[in-house]
Amino acid sequence: MSAGSHRLGVIGDPVEHSLSPRMHAAGFAALGIEAEYVTMRVPAAEGASVEAAMRDLAATGGGNVTLPHKGRAALALDEMTDAVRQIGACNCFWETDAGALAGDNTDVTGIAGVLEDLLDGREPGEVLVLGAGGAAAAAAVAAGRLGALTVRIANRTPVRAARLAARLRKQGLDARPEPWPAAGTCDVVVNATSLGLAENDPPPASFDRVKARLALDLVYTPASDERPPDHDAGGTRWTRAANARGIRATDGLEVLVLQGAACYPRWFGVEAPVEALRRAVVSGKT
Numbered sequence: 001m002s003a004g005s006h007r008l009g010v011i012g013d014p015v016e017h018s019l020s021p022r023m024h025a026a027g028f029a030a031l032g033i034e035a036e037y038v039t040m041r042v043p044a045a046e047g048a049s050v051e052a053a054m055r056d057l058a059a060t061g062g063g064n065v066t067l068p069h070k071g072r073a074a075l076a077l078d079e080m081t082d083a084v085r086q087i088g089a090c091n092c093f094w095e096t097d098a099g100a101l102a103g104d105n106t107d108v109t110g111i112a113g114v115l116e117d118l119l120d121g122r123e124p125g126e127v128l129v130l131g132a133g134g135a136a137a138a139a140a141v142a143a144g145r146l147g148a149l150t151v152r153i154a155n156r157t158p159v160r161a162a163r164l165a166a167r168l169r170k171q172g173l174d175a176r177p178e179p180w181p182a183a184g185t186c187d188v189v190v191n192a193t194s195l196g197l198a199e200n201d202p203p204p205a206s207f208d209r210v211k212a213r214l215a216l217d218l219v220y221t222p223a224s225d226e227r228p229p230d231h232d233a234g235g236t237r238w239t240r241a242a243n244a245r246g247i248r249a250t251d252g253l254e255v256l257v258l259q260g261a262a263c264y265p266r267w268f269g270v271e272a273p274v275e276a277l278r279r280a281v282v283s284g285k286t
Contacts (some may be wrong), residue, residue: 006035012066062094070134091136110259125187
């Protein structure tokens with residue numbers, strides 16, 4: 001593949017809000033890689049088209065998959081990492097030298113890194129995960145790797161929460177389904193739903209009902225000039241509500257950076273310029 005023929009992208013619905021094109025443009029420039037990174041909307045109702053979109057992008061460089069297609073992406077793979085097998089979801093893909101469609105789940109790396117920072121040396125204890133899709137599974141596995149005692153799963157469709165909890169228990173994690181809307185006391189609450197992407201979305205959980213020490217919202221805001229000056233104060237309505245209650249919270253920008261950085265060895269065989277990626281999404285400059 002010639003230097004100028006790299007074309008990568010992110011597949012999802014919605015996907016227009018994604019900061020990945022801006023972030024990876026900065027990364028490619030820092031490494032001197034001639035490539036473009038695009039958004040590719042595959043409507044949620046057209047999940048069968050995900051494999052074709054993945055193979056098209058894999059042939060020209062690779063890419064990412066976001067909500068709601070991560071589970072479908074895992075099913076499309078010819079080769080997968082242990083993380084994909086464990087979680088049942090793929091967010092990073094590429095083409096092997098033999099032409100196979102290969103995939104990984106780098107969400108675990110990103111979420112674990114941010115949770116570790118939030119915990120600041122403390123144990124995660126009891127973790128409440130909102131959602132039951134690929135991001136929720138990655139959040140649960142990340143919490144387990146950091147030593148969570150229990151992971152509770154709450155989802156708007158209860159059967160999906162029960163299914164994910166059962167899958168996690170088979171992997172040795174103490175996982176339990178919870179009623180929706182979520183309630184109770186926990187050490188950490190993670191929003192792994194799509195709630196918050198649209199302006200009129202209700203909050204994923206009420207802090208009147210959920211009593212937590214820490215909160216992580218995997219949703220992030222679209223630009224730094226729309227965020228409060230203090231990043232730890234959070235860039236989403238939900239994290240700002242958490243901070244108003246004295247709950248330390250952060251949004252998904254650093255998760256975006258860390259999971260994106262973990263893709264570079266897969267795509268290009270090199271380490272990512274993490275600071276360049278971070279500057280692009282925090283400052284809005286490439």
